[in-house]
Amino acid sequence: MHIADGVLPVWVSASGWAVTVAGLAASLRKLPPEEIPRLALLTAAVFLASLIHVPLGPTSVHLVLNGLTGILLGPLAFLAFFVALTLQALLFQFGGLFSLGVNTLVMGGPAFLVGWFSRRSSLALKPPLAGLLAAAAVLLSGILLALALSFSGEAFLKVARLALLAHLPVAALEGFITALIVVALRKVRPGILALALGVSFLWIPQALAHRLDLDVFPEKDTLHIEAFFPDGTPARNDQVVLYCGDQKVATATTNQEGVALLPRPNCPEAKVVVKGKLGHRVERMVKLSRSPSPPSSPKGHPKNSSRAVSHREPLPLTGILAGLGFIFGLSALILSWDTRRRLKELASPGN
Amino acid sequence: MHLPEIDRYGRGHSPLHRLDPRLKLPALGVFLLATNLTWKLPLAALFLLVAFLLTLLSRLPTNFVLWHLRAPAALGLILAFLLAIFTPGAPLVGPVTREGANLAATVFFKILASFLYFISMVATAPLFRTIQAARALGAPEKLLALFLFTYRYLFALLDRARNLSLAMQARGFREKTDRRTYELKARLYALLFLRAYEETERVLLAMYARGFSNPRVTLPQPLTSAQVLRGLPLLSLALLLLALNFFW
CATH class of the missing domain: 1.10.287 (Helix Hairpins)
Structure with a gap:
């Protein structure tokens, strides 16, 4: 899995470093300084876990754990993998400093993708899907490794194929064991995976993580108020206060859907304030003319009275598939171009 | 389960121990660049020889170097074997081709040279000093x-x-x-x-x-001109090897 120094062409190593540096810069910008010890401990745990060998037939293998790291740390798994791989290069000489950029992309890239997915969908915490994601992460690492090796020459192309084949049993084993790890974590401490997701929330800018939002829909006799967080989660059991000028005219509490109904006040303009937990607070001015008014929110007024407005953004599966297709297509193009170049070289009169 | 310490012999009195890591790290970068640039067997052999001489100069215990050499040597041997039999060309011995043997030896020498440059530059200073040097260099x-x-x-x-x-x-x-x-x-x-x-x-x-809010990595004292002068031969050697890639 680790590519040693001296194997790859310089342009491949340099490109790997360039992309890795960009990824690290983005990750470091999102990492609050006070959370560094927490991430360091989890990175150390991932590093140590990857040293534990698992028997496989007559031999034993060590797991990559990039899928599980993605699930536990979110997109910050990329940063964790860079540190873990640097330590592996320093302590065990697995890989090297010159090829560290490519090695981070090969192993941390899939971890980042799994982390990105798991932060958007709690499905990643279900054991079967966690296992599938872990197996896919190892397979993607194998493909990236083969791709990096294939740039070194024709002989390396065959080595790359062998390396990719060697990844198949490891991917299956990794998927199976990751699913079992998630089962064990859910059994022993069910809240731990939620906590893991909490750590991955470090990726979200703090201003966004603590932002509370609201929609106000003025109706004939009532004001329909919906309070929610940026990820679509309703703000439950939060206090809603309605002001006319500086005078408090009504209060209510949001229900399980984050909805509160208040009587429509007799003033031209009212202020709605939602006071959430942990200091969350949002307020909005609403114009209340007697004629039918447009909603205060850009999200639009729901057409029916059931107010089945969903603030939760669906997972862009089509986009993900299109993105993966694009990456594979691009890789295929590069490979075919490289093969054609080699064939031309072989067919040239000099050979 | 055992965690090796790369800086176990970080405090010593060899010429390389006396060099500041702020000079050794850029030199390591140039050494690695020079080694990774070449695909010619004589040049790879020359780089390995220089790396070997630098390791001797570092006076690191042989057992320590050999212990750390295990992983790159094993990976290098497997890769070299595969390259020797997969590279098309004139047959040499059995499935091994002349071109394959040449490429295998080149890659193996490059892997070993990269490792020896790494260990002679990084293992000759306490890890914390190397980290401080990286901070001073802009990490x-x-x-x-x-x-x-x-x-x-x-x-x-x-x-x-x-x-x-x-x-x-x-x-x-x-x-x-x-x-x-x-x-x-x-x-x-x-x-x-x-x-x-x-x-x-x-x-x-x-x-x-205990009042922790923002972790700090302290900067080392500024480099003195004597330290820079002491590091110049090493940097020059690294640049010379890099230049060889373009003029050989």
């Missing part, structure tokens, strides 16, 4: 702090991982390729992560209580 402080914390916690968590493994063995656990082994291994991984999570809360509270 992000947050990244270096994360690295130092991780390195520190590795040794703390290692004891817990050892205890868990020992507890399994004490209860008669024997590894096999079966579902039960995988289930127990998965529980071992899960417990390791659980222990780390529990530790994070404890460690963070303790650190906050």
